[in-house]
Amino acid sequence: MCVGLSAKVVRVEAGTALIDASGAQREISAGTLENLEPGDFVMVHAGVAIAKITDDDAAEADAVMEELL
Amino acid sequence: MNESAARARDIITGYSGAPLRIMEVCGTHTHEIFRLGLRKLLPPQIDLISGPGCPVCVTAVGFIDEACWLALEKGCIICTFGDLIRVPGTEMSLAGARAKGADIRPVYSPLDAVALAKENPDRQVVFLAVGFETTMPSACLAAKEAKAANLRNFSLLTANKTMPNAYQALIGSADAFLYPGHVNAITGNATCAKLCTEQGVSGVVAGFTASELLTALAVTIRLLEKGEPFFRNCYPRVVRDEGNIAAIRLMNEVMEPCDSEWRGLGMIPGSGMKLRPEYADFDARIKFAMPEITGKPNPACRCGDVLQGKIRPCDCKVFGKGCTPLHPVGACMVSDEGACAAYYQYSGLV
Numbered sequence: 355m356c357v358g359l360s361a362k363v364v365r366v367e368a369g370t371a372l373i374d375a376s377g378a379q380r381e382i383s384a385g386t387l388e389n390l391e392p393g394d395f396v397m398v399h400a401g402v403a404i405a406k407i408t409d410d411d412a413a414e415a416d417a418v419m420e421e422l423l
Numbered sequence: 424m425n426e427s428a429a430r431a432r433d434i435i436t437g438y439s440g441a442p443l444r445i446m447e448v449c450g451t452h453t454h455e456i457f458r459l460g461l462r463k464l465l466p467p468q469i470d471l472i473s474g475p476g477c478p479v480c481v482t483a484v485g486f487i488d489e490a491c492w493l494a495l496e497k498g499c500i501i502c503t504f505g506d507l508i509r510v511p512g513t514e515m516s517l518a519g520a521r522a523k524g525a526d527i528r529p530v531y532s533p534l535d536a537v538a539l540a541k542e543n544p545d546r547q548v549v550f551l552a553v554g555f556e557t558t559m560p561s562a563c564l565a566a567k568e569a570k571a572a573n574l575r576n577f578s579l580l581t582a583n584k585t586m587p588n589a590y591q592a593l594i595g596s597a598d599a600f601l602y603p604g605h606v607n608a609i610t611g612n613a614t615c616a617k618l619c620t621e622q623g624v625s626g627v628v629a630g631f632t633a634s635e636l637l638t639a640l641a642v643t644i645r646l647l648e649k650g651e652p653f654f655r656n657c658y659p660r661v662v663r664d665e666g667n668i669a670a671i672r673l674m675n676e677v678m679e680p681c682d683s684e685w686r687g688l689g690m691i692p693g694s695g696m697k698l699r700p701e702y703a704d705f706d707a708r709i710k711f712a713m714p715e716i717t718g719k720p721n722p723a724c725r726c727g728d729v730l731q732g733k734i735r736p737c738d739c740k741v742f743g744k745g746c747t748p749l750h751p752v753g754a755c756m757v758s759d760e761g762a763c764a765a766y767y768q769y770s771g772l773v
């Protein structure tokens with residue numbers, strides 16, 4: 355139940371968003387995120403977008419490791 | 424694998440220092456670390472231990488009994504995240520209740536349960552609200568939507584839990600924590616940063632991909648070697664220091680703190696969330712005048728020790744014998760995110 359789904363926003367309408375996760379589309383609540391736009395990436399839990407995200411974990415690893423060394 | 428992740432892997436495999444105990448608090452981390460084969464990279468002196476961060480695993484036996492009572496005595500439709508269905512109660516699981524005629528429906532989101540209530544105005548629909556800060560906003564949105572629509576046939580049976588007091592209960596069980604990334608996506612990092620500055624507790628926020636888990640482990644190892652308490656956010660593409668402010672506001676508007684029983688750990692004061700009095704009409708315990716129901720866990724199950732990292736799942740006498748994913752004795756063997764289920768699935772027993 356706790357596995358998050360990262361997905362791309364296709365459409366936003368009055369508190370809900372249509373998302374695409376690797377080809378599978380579904381309606382979710384966008385009630386806790388402001389200024390969501392088509393093309394944004396989000397993390398989804400239990401049908402709710404909980405965070406706007408970037409989709410690049412390689413760039414993230416670069417930034418985190420850079421700081422470490 | 425990019426260069427940074429490869430460097431992280433080298434730090435992990437090349438570690439030759441003192442023994443280290445690192446606790447992955449979150450059940451999804453336990454599962455992903457196994458699935459990605461990262462345990463095989465660890466030198467023997469690094470011990471990865473599983474923590475209590477699987478909401479299904481820490482749901483008390485009595486909560487399952489309460490849900491069965493609502494289903495069988497009150498004839499409610501029970502909507503639940505699928506993993507809860509096979510968790511053992513005192514006498515039966517929800518699957519057992521279903522075999523006796525109960526109407527149990529797995530849903531992906533509490534908002535789906537609200538929609539079901541709208542479609543079935545002559546039936547009472549109860550959603551089983553378990554989960555940490557990550558899934559709590561969805562339960563709160565469901566309660567809000569039901570209130571706005573004046574739905575008389577929808578309610579929540581709550582067992583939501585929050586992490587800060589659980590961290591207090593876990594202090595000392597590991598040298599560093601891998602904090603659950605999606606909890607911090609909601610709450611922000613202040614609690615973990617404070618644990619470091621005020622109580623010397625070390626940890627990093629970790630993501631879930633191979634690259635993210637490798638970097639989180641490498642950072643943890645390097646900083647443990649330095650010997651100073653530390654806190655780092657290794658999942659910045661998702662987690663901001665301030666968290667999701669609108670979600671925090673929503674949770675505080677709909678719910679308030681309460682004491683909460685954790686399977687195996689007992690009652691942790693202030694570690695739960697329940698509906699505020701303004702939402703009493705949507706609280707299943709109040710709505711159905713539920714009697715006090717206390718569950719009795721199976722004495723053979725050592726989930727409590729597993730959830731605190733005191734023993735490994737395979738140290739439990741019934742692991743893989745009397746207790747398997749097909750016939751679970753304890754909750755940790757049910758959910759994919761449970762430590763016992765992860766050990767069973769990836770330890771060559773299947």
Ligand code: SF4
Binds near residue numbers: 723724742743
């Ligand atoms: S192996 Fe089964 S009985 Fe033993 S601790 Fe794990 S879930 Fe409980």
